Amino acid sequence: MTTHKLLFLPGDGIGPEVAREAEKVLRLLAQAGAGRFETEHDLVGGAAIDAHGVPVTDATVNLAAEADAVLFGSVGGPKWAGVRYEHRPEAGLLRLRKDLGLFANLRPAICYPALASASSLKPEIVEGLDILIVRELTGGVYFGEPKEIVTLENGEKRAVDTQVYTTGEIDRIARVAFELARKRRNKVSSAEKHNVMKSGVLWKEVVARIHAADYADVELEHVLADNCAMQLVRRPKQYDVIVTDNLFGDILSDAAAMLTGSLGMLPSASLGAEDASGRRAALYEPVHGSAPDIAGQGLANPLAMIGSLAMALRYSLGMGGIADRVEEAVAKVLNAGLRTRDIAAPGQNALGTAEMGDAVCAALTPLLQ
Ligand code: NAD
Ligand code: IPM
Ligand code: MN
Numbered sequence: 001m002t003t004h005k006l007l008f009l010p011g012d013g014i015g016p017e018v019a020r021e022a023e024k025v026l027r028l029l030a031q032a033g034a035g036r037f038e039t040e041h042d043l044v045g046g047a048a049i050d051a052h053g054v055p056v057t058d059a060t061v062n063l064a065a066e067a068d069a070v071l072f073g074s075v076g077g078p079k080w081a082g083v084r085y086e087h088r089p090e091a092g093l094l095r096l097r098k099d100l101g102l103f104a105n106l107r108p109a110i111c112y113p114a115l116a117s118a119s120s121l122k123p124e125i126v127e128g129l130d131i132l133i134v135r136e137l138t139g140g141v142y143f144g145e146p147k148e149i150v151t152l153e154n155g156e157k158r159a160v161d162t163q164v165y166t167t168g169e170i171d172r173i174a175r176v177a178f179e180l181a182r183k184r185r186n187k188v189s190s191a192e193k194h195n196v197m198k199s200g201v202l203w204k205e206v207v208a209r210i211h212a213a214d215y216a217d218v219e220l221e222h223v224l225a226d227n228c229a230m231q232l233v234r235r236p237k238q239y240d241v242i243v244t245d246n247l248f249g250d251i252l253s254d255a256a257a258m259l260t261g262s263l264g265m266l267p268s269a270s271l272g273a274e275d276a277s278g279r280r281a282a283l284y285e286p287v288h289g290s291a292p293d294i295a296g297q298g299l300a301n302p303l304a305m306i307g308s309l310a311m312a313l314r315y316s317l318g319m320g321g322i323a324d325r326v327e328e329a330v331a332k333v334l335n336a337g338l339r340t341r342d343i344a345a346p347g348q349n350a351l352g353t354a355e356m357g358d359a360v361c362a363a364l365t366p367l368l369q
Contacts, residue, residue, distance in 0.1 A: 001035070001036050001214030002031070002036065003037065003038050004036065004037050004038070004068045004069070004316075004317045005037075005038050005040070005041050005066065005067045005068045006026070006036060006039045006040070006067060006068065006069055006312070007039075007041075007042060007059070007064055007069075007070045007071070007130070007192060007246070008023065008039060008040070008041045008042075008070075008225075008358075009042055009044040009064070009070060009071070009072045009073065010041070010044075010047075010061075010073040010106070010144070011044050011045040011046075011047060011072065011074050011089075011290065011293075012045045012046040012047055012074065012079075012089060012290045012295075013074055013075075013076065013077050013162065013289070013290025013296075014073070014288075014290055014291045014294065014295050014300035014301050015045070015073025015074040015075065015290055015295075016073055016307065017252075017295070017298065017300050017302070018073055018286065018300055018301075018304070018306075018353065019071060019073040019076075019305060019354065020353075020357070021302035021305060021353060021354065021357030021360070022071060022306050022309040022357075023039070023071075024207050024357045024358070025306055025309055025326060025357070025360060025364065026290060027040070028102070028202055028361045028364060028365065028368075029322060029368070031325070032365070032368040033318055033326075033367075034099040034319070034335075034368055035313075035317065035322065037241060039299075042063055043094050044056050044060060044072070044075055044089075044092045044093070044096070044216060045058070045074075045080075045090070045093070045290075046074025046075060046076065046079055046080045046089040046091035046282065046362060048060070048092060049080055049089060049186035050086060051240060052232050053073070053087070053252075054087055054092075055089050055090075055091050055092030055093075055095075056091075056092035056096060057086055057096050057111075058094075058305065060316075061095065061096060061099050061293075063166060064096055064100060064281070064283065064326040065099070065100055065281060067175045067328070068282075068316050068317060069075070069282050069283070069284060069310060069312040069316040069317065070096070070100075070167060070244060070282065070283040070284065070303075071283075071284050071285075071308065071312060072093070072096075072283050072284065072285035072307065073285070073290075074285070074286065074288060074289050074290040074291070075089040075090055075093055075290060075294045076088075076089045076290045076292075077089070077094055077111050077205040077290050077295070077322065077369070080293055080308055081198040081226070084101050085352055087226045089115075093285075094142065094143075094273070096283060097138055097270060097283070097327050098138050098143060098281065100272055100274075100281040101138065101272040102137055102138060102270035102271060102272050102281060102282070103136060103137055103138045103139070103169070103172060103173060103225055103271075103272065103273070103285055104134065104136075104137065104172075104173060104176045104270070104271045104272075105134070105135040105136070105249065105269070105271075106132060106133075106134060106135075106268060106269045106270075106271070106315075107131070107133040107134075107135060107138040107249070107253040107256070107266060107267075107268045107272045107287055107309070108131070108132045108133075108267065108268075108299060108311075109127065109129065109130075109131050109132075109133065109253070109256035109257060109259055109266060110130050110131075110260060110262050111126040111127065111128065111129035111130075111157075111259060111260045111261065112260070112261075112265075112330070112331055113127065113128070113335075114331070114334040115260065115261035115265070115334060115343060115351065117345070118262065118339075118343040118345075119260065119261050119293060119304075120232065120258055120259060121180075121236075121258075121259060122285065125235070125259075126234065126236065126237075126259045126260070128237065129152065129236055129237055129244065129259055129260070130184075130315075131236060131237075131239045131240065131241070131243070131256060132171065132240070132241045133167045133179060133242045133252055133253045133256060133327060133350040134158055134174040134176055134177040134180065134182065134241055134242065134244070134249075135219055135244060135245075135246060135247050135248075135249025135250065136165075136170075136186065136243075136244070136246050136249065136366060137249075137251075137270055138169075138246075139165055139166075139169045139245070139246060139249050139287050140163055140164065140165060140199070140245045140246035140247055141161050141162065141163040141164075141246065141275075141323035142246045142247065143164075143246075144159050144161065144162030144163055144164035145162055145164075146160050147161050147162060147163055147218075147341075149161065149337075161364055162280060163197060163199045163245075163247075164199065165199045165203060165245065167202065167206050168240050169205065170202065170203050170206040171199060171206055171210055172273070174188075174190070174206060174207045174210045174211075175210060175214075175215075176243075176271075177190075177241050177243035178210065178214070178215035178218050180210065180310055181218050181240060182215075182217075182218060182239055184188065184240050184241060185240040186217070186218050186219060186242045187218065187219040187220075187221070187240035187241065188207075188211075188215075188218055188219070188221075188240070188242075188243055189221050189222075189223050189228065189239055189240075189241070189242045189243070190203070190204065190207045190220065190221070190223070190242075190243050190273050191221050191223050191224070191225040191228040191242055191244040191248055191252065191336075192222070192224070192225060192245065193224055193225050193226070193248075194203055194222075194224075195224060197241065198227030199245070200261065203245065206223050207220070207222070207224070208220070208290045208345040210323065211293060212216060219223045225248040227296075228242065228248075228252060229251070229255055230242075231250060232255050232256055233255065234257065234293060235243055236256070236259050238254070238303075248252075250288065252269075253287055253288065257287055257288075259261035259265055261342075261343045262342040262343045263287060263302060263303055263304070263342075264288055264300065264301025264302075264303060264304050264340065264342045264343070265303055265307070265343070266287035266288065266304050266307075267284070267285075267286055267287070267304050267305070267308035267310070267311050267360070268284065268285055268286065268287050268311070269282065269283075269284050269308070269312070269315050270282065270284070270285070271309040271315065280316075282312065282316045283314060284301035284308040284311050284312040284316075285305075285308055286305045286307075286308055287304060288304055298342065298352040298353050298354060299341050299350075299352060299353065299367040300340070300353045300354070301340040301341075301342050301343065301356065302340075302353050302356050303340075303360075305355065306326065306330060306360055307326075307327070307330065307366055310323040310326040310327050310330075310357070312321070322365070322368075324361075325341075325364060326364060328367055329360050329361075329363040329364035329367055330360055330363075331361040332355070333359045333360055333363050336363075337358050338351055338356065338361075339351065340352070340353065340356050362367055
């Protein structure tokens with residue numbers, strides 16, 4: 001049996017709390033003989049700033065590149081509000097994405113039937129929801145140059161961020177979206193703002209060209225990103241795959257998270273390109289952040305992190321069947337009415353982070369026999 005190398009980067013705030021629960025699930029898989037894993041742990045974000053003065057070290061980036069999959073918790077928090085911009089905790093995550101070439105960020109928003117009433121929308125709007133946001137992750141305004149604040153002659157300051165996309169960057173993310181749509185309900189909605197942005201004009205043009213050339217069997221619609229945000233709240237089930245740029249993808253996926261009941265439910269996979277041997281760098285992380293408001297209290301929902309582990313099993317370790325079992329265990333726990341505070345009904349007795357992890361393990365054990 002292959003031994004899979006996993007690197008845990010728990011990070012800050014609730015990151016280590018939820019990462020611990022994913023590791024619990026991984027240990028159970030190993031004990032049950034479902035797989036063999038070699039795990040390493042390292043610092044990232046504020047934790048790395050405290051230890052090394054930078055939010056990610058070269059050594060950590062190298063470890064991440066060598067791993068079969070990286071499991072990332074979350075970074076950031078008020079403690080590091082004063083550090084130099086270049087060295088803020090979030091810069092550690094951005095460097096990992098860029099240096100590992102993780103251009104394709106898959107953010108599935110699935111509303112488990114048991115959670116339809118936990119959403120802030122009416123249950124009938126979200127019941128059965130299963131959409132996939134494909135977010136471009138290494139380009140756009142996150143990385144475009146110049147990116148600066150300059151002082152003008154009149155003493156005013158001028159801040160600049162630059163939105164940049166090349167045809168190659170749009171081409172490769174569009175292909176990821178079309179390929180994934182073929183395995184789902186065969187529809188891609190491409191969200192941009194071609195009415196305002198040149199990058200949107202090019203985005204629309206390239207997506208349309210790739211579609212006509214290689215994916216004419218997939219239904220394609222172009223949607224303005226602001227309209228897409230509105231439609232996600234109005235009638236989200238019209239979507240299958242949404243492909244969009246780095247910033248719109250960030251915002252649309254947080255909005256989509258609430259359709260599933262909580263930001264604590266949304267996992268994600270960040271994937272690089274396959275090399276000649278079929279290997280690709282990959283990092284798996286919940287969509288949520290370090291949640292400073294609840295950090296250290298054992299209240300965080302670990303299901304987004306556990307879902308991210310399931311995505312790692314599926315996309316990086318060739319263990320799709322086991323990933324299905326993990327997701328089935330999560331569904332069983334939710335069907336049994338077990339809830340962390342973020343998805344609990346008003347007045348309901350909620351589980352803590354570790355108790356939720358234990359509940360998933362208890363539900364998973366019989367599924368592995
Ligand atoms: P956040 O996602 O940390 O929190 C937003 C709200 O959702 C909070 O009320 C929080 O308590 C709640 N929440 C988030 N995850 C939860 C979970 N698993 N269970 C229960 N409730 C949960 O976003 P924010 O407050 O805007 O950002 C806080 C810090 O996290 C910032 O420094 C930000 O840059 C960082 N951040 C990091 C990542 C990442 O590491 N990938 C992602 C987003 C934000
Ligand atoms: C996310 C986060 C990150 C982003 C931050 C922490 C850099 O919000 O992964 O959604 O904006 O991409
Ligand atoms: Mn975000």
